[in-house]
Amino acid sequence: MSRSAALGAAAAAAPVEPTPRRRSRMKPLTPVSPGARIVLGVSFFVLFVAVWAIATFGGFVQKTFLADPVAMLQGGWTLLAEHGFAKDIGMTVFRVVGGFLIAAVIAVPLGVAMGAYKPIEAFFEPFVSFARYLPASAFIPLLILWAGIGEAQKLAVIFIGSFFSLVLMISVTVGNTRRDLVEAAYTLGVGDASLIRRVLIPGAAPEIAEQLRMVLGWAWTYVIVAELIGASSGIGHMITNSQALLATDQIIFGIIVIGLIGLASDLFFKWVNRRLYPWAQLGR
Amino acid sequence: MGNILSVRGVERRFDTTLALQSTSLEVGENHFITILGPSGCGKSTLLRIVAGLDTQTAGEVLLDGKRIAGPGADRGMVFQSYTLFPWLTVLDNVCFGLAERGLPRAQQLEIAHGFLAKVGLKGFDKHYPKQLSGGMQQRTAIARALANDPRMLLMDEPFGALDHQTRELMQELLLGIWEEQRKTVLFVTHDIDEAIFMASRVVVMSARPGRIKLDREVPLAHPRHYSVKTTPAFTELKAELTEQVRVEVRAAQAAMA
Numbered sequence: 001m002s003r004s005a006a007l008g009a010a011a012a013a014a015p016v017e018p019t020p021r022r023r024s025r026m027k028p029l030t031p032v033s034p035g036a037r038i039v040l041g042v043s044f045f046v047l048f049v050a051v052w053a054i055a056t057f058g059g060f061v062q063k064t065f066l067a068d069p070v071a072m073l074q075g076g077w078t079l080l081a082e083h084g085f086a087k088d089i090g091m092t093v094f095r096v097v098g099g100f101l102i103a104a105v106i107a108v109p110l111g112v113a114m115g116a117y118k119p120i121e122a123f124f125e126p127f128v129s130f131a132r133y134l135p136a137s138a139f140i141p142l143l144i145l146w147a148g149i150g151e152a153q154k155l156a157v158i159f160i161g162s163f164f165s166l167v168l169m170i171s172v173t174v175g176n177t178r179r180d181l182v183e184a185a186y187t188l189g190v191g192d193a194s195l196i197r198r199v200l201i202p203g204a205a206p207e208i209a210e211q212l213r214m215v216l217g218w219a220w221t222y223v224i225v226a227e228l229i230g231a232s233s234g235i236g237h238m239i240t241n242s243q244a245l246l247a248t249d250q251i252i253f254g255i256i257v258i259g260l261i262g263l264a265s266d267l268f269f270k271w272v273n274r275r276l277y278p279w280a281q282l283g284r
Numbered sequence: 285m286g287n288i289l290s291v292r293g294v295e296r297r298f299d300t301t302l303a304l305q306s307t308s309l310e311v312g313e314n315h316f317i318t319i320l321g322p323s324g325c326g327k328s329t330l331l332r333i334v335a336g337l338d339t340q341t342a343g344e345v346l347l348d349g350k351r352i353a354g355p356g357a358d359r360g361m362v363f364q365s366y367t368l369f370p371w372l373t374v375l376d377n378v379c380f381g382l383a384e385r386g387l388p389r390a391q392q393l394e395i396a397h398g399f400l401a402k403v404g405l406k407g408f409d410k411h412y413p414k415q416l417s418g419g420m421q422q423r424t425a426i427a428r429a430l431a432n433d434p435r436m437l438l439m440d441e442p443f444g445a446l447d448h449q450t451r452e453l454m455q456e457l458l459l460g461i462w463e464e465q466r467k468t469v470l471f472v473t474h475d476i477d478e479a480i481f482m483a484s485r486v487v488v489m490s491a492r493p494g495r496i497k498l499d500r501e502v503p504l505a506h507p508r509h510y511s512v513k514t515t516p517a518f519t520e521l522k523a524e525l526t527e528q529v530r531v532e533v534r535a536a537q538a539a540m541a
Contacts, residue, residue, distance in 0.1 A: 178367075180363055180365045180367045181367055181369060183335075183337050183355070183361075183363070183367070184361065184363060184367035184369075184425075185369075185380070186336075186337065186354075186355035186356075187335055187336075187337070187355050187356075187357070187359060187360060187361040187429075187438075188357060188360070188380050188381035188384060188428070188429075188432055189356060189357025189381050189384050189385065189432065190384050194384060198380075198384075199369065202369070202371045202372075203369070203370075203371060205371070277371070278412075279370055279371050279372075279412045279414065280370075280371075282370075282412055282414040282415060
């Protein structure tokens with residue numbers, strides 16, 4: 001029997017598929033439609049706020065410990081309108097971006113150099129691996145001693161918190177460049193400097209961009225810790241002040257503002273990465 | 285006519301194992317030489333040494349009378365794995381070596397478009413490698429190597445990962461380009477049909493430690509049509525090479541046992 005005849009016979013004999021039900025069950029790793037993704041994502045936020053509202057308005061939790069959503073919004077309005085909270089937000093954003101940029105500007109070239117040249121990696125890697133585990137928050141007392149309570153101290157906390165891990169991740173990414181691509185480049189006549197510029201860096205770029213995005217998220221944690229101690233402005237500073245006044249509405253408002261700015265910067269970073277590296281999105 | 289490539293007494297030892305034992309090979313200008321042998325016989329090692337991607341432990345390799353020290357643009361290579369740069373479009377992949385030489389962009393584009401047309405990829409210049417099939421990626425890789433105008437082309441089982449039908453089409457494509465340009469080619473394969481169909485000379489290597497055990501001219505006129513595979517001259521040579529390779533595969537398996 002010929003191949004096409006066999007296929008024809010198989011098609012004829014195939015049982016009629018029952019029409020799939022509209023509400024199919026979840027299957028592992030099956031993607032979800034964009035519309036459903038948004039609905040699902042938003043509904044958890046709604047659920048979260050609903051549970052919070054029930055807990056507070058229903059009187060299950062005392063107001064002293066947890067403000068209700070409406071009080072939180074009112075508290076936030078007071079902060080913005082009467083206490084110049086916008087300036088605090090601006091300061092915090094400035095510190096995060098500043099500390100992160102300083103870390104990135106040094107970490108990217110160093111990480112690339114370590115990934116490309118093994119002696120440089122052998123020189124720095126053991127120390128960087130060690131320094132990575134030093135908790136940035138534990139440096140705050142020392143940094144206050146050295147740099148006072150000004151901006152340098154805040155930037156230094158963020159730098160310590162993000163720099164070492166960033167260097168390590170970048171160096172591993174560059175070091176993992178496919179060897180066959182490197183060999184292909186050599187047979188096309190590139191020298192070592194060209195190899196780094198035209199193969200190692202562009203090949204690692206999307207992954208490095210993702211690492212930067214992740215580390216920016218960590219920087220948000222460090223900045224608040226830095227502002228909780230010895231700061232005269234910033235979201236963290238407002239939160240410590242509100243704690244003294246038992247203003248849980250304002251504390252929660254501050255936390256939510258951090259979350260929203262973090263989410264926005266994350267989405268922005270993702271969008272930029274997709275625009276810059278369209279090829280990295282293919283075949284995922 | 286002088287020899288373009290001379291491999292003289294080249295040996296490659298990895299720690300204790302001898303992968304390639306004293307091998308010599310002379311490659312004449314405009315030849316298409318296929319190196320045939322069982323897997324693990326050191327044929328890829330030999331090619332990588334010629335490319336400058338590996339270093340021999342004894343002997344020397346001369347290109348146009350000059351010792352090879354490291355890889356260079358004078359020996360273009362096509363690998364078995366897909367080695368197009370995924371961040372570059374098809375067009376920029378083909379321009380890669382030309383840009384390295386500092387050619388003006390307009391000239392790069394002219395050359396690249398010419399070779400893309402030659403490998404039948406007109407209209408795919410804006411695609412990224414991941415958007416292409418395996419056969420199209422290898423055609424781009426051939427265009428990329430040829431665009432650089434190397435002295436010779438080294439091919440390490442370039443069609444090894446492709447399905448049978450695509451593979452045969454690729455052989456015809458490559459042979460067609462060779463018949464037109466007569467670029468010197470050193471082509472490693474373990475496919476006997478492939479080795480005979482494209483080559484002006486077939487070299488058979490023994491099981492590890494590899495050495496050249498047979499060197500045959502292919503008595504088939506150019507241009508070759510794929511129907512040449514059914515001619516008596518072809519089948520006769522195929523029978524001989526099959527027997528020779530079989531002995532080596534047996535030997536390799538015996539060595540493993």
